[in-house]
Amino acid sequence: YSGKLSDIKKAKAISQDLTDIAHQMNWPLVSLEDDESAIWFDTQLTGVALSVHPKCETFFLGFDENGNLYHPINVMLISEGYIKPEEVSVFVKTQFAEPETHLWIIGVLKYVQMHYIPDLQVTDEAGYWETGDVEILEENMGTIDVKTEMMTRVLASINVGEIYDCTPEKMASWFEGLVTR
Incomplete structure (x- = not known):
């Protein structure tokens, strides 16, 4: 605002x-x-x-x-x-x-x-x-909750130690794999 x-x-x-x-x-x-x-x-x-x-x-x-x-x-x-x-x-x-x-x-x-x-x-x-419109508000807030939960699950499955051995290009490819899951 x-x-x-x-x-x-x-x-x-x-x-x-x-x-x-x-x-x-x-x-x-x-x-x-x-x-x-x-x-x-x-x-x-x-x-x-x-x-x-x-x-x-x-x-x-x-x-x-x-x-x-x-x-x-x-x-x-x-x-x-x-x-x-x-x-x-x-x-x-x-x-x-x-x-x-x-x-x-x-x-x-x-x-x-x-x-x-x-x-x-x-x-x-x-x-x-x-x-x-309260229904639109609740729907939109619910969508955010679902997406947040999905990303939390995906991120929890990641072995953070692996990123130190990656080039930026490998990391970008890895993120592409996350998006298409």
């Missing part, structure tokens, strides 16, 4: 709203502006980091001094020249949590879009942001 606050003066208001939501939902949170460790590469972020579910990555809703939506890693990547500020997007992996967790996060993002970032851009691999 990516975007910019429609009004930079709303940075504190969105932080307060998200804090209120987290408290009502019993989600642990860290207020980025109250956390001294939240200053990354001389950039203070305003916002919150929400722990929506133990099996879900931390859900960051942080903003720089210009109101751009940032993840702390973005600040580091920009300062080291890996990405440009206009290329920033934030992410949260919900794949290992329940579909309900994905629903809650999309709900928060819709709230943010309605009240603070009208041009919020969201890429939702599960398709729920675009469709609002």
Whole structure:
């Protein structure tokens, strides 16, 4: 997800709203502006980091001094020249949590879009942001689970010691064999 606050003066208001939501939902949170460790590469972020579910990555809703939506890693990547500020997007992996967790996060993002970032851009691999269809969400999350389980079985059958004797070309051929199994 990516975007910019429609009004930079709303940075504190969105932080307060998200804090209120987290408290009502019993989600642990860290207020980025109250956390001294939240200053990354001389950039203070305003916002919150929400722990929506133990099996879900931390859900960051942080903003720089210009109101751009940032993840702390973005600040580091920009300062080291890996990405440009206009290329920033934030992410949260919900794949290992329940579909309900994905629903809650999309709900928060819709709230943010309605009240603070009208041009919020969201890429939702599960398709729920675009469709609002729970069946599509569950189907897509189930497909990911099946593929993950399949890859786990394949990788568990590999003798890791063998790769040290392989050239990159042999490894590529070996991967081709995995794909066609």
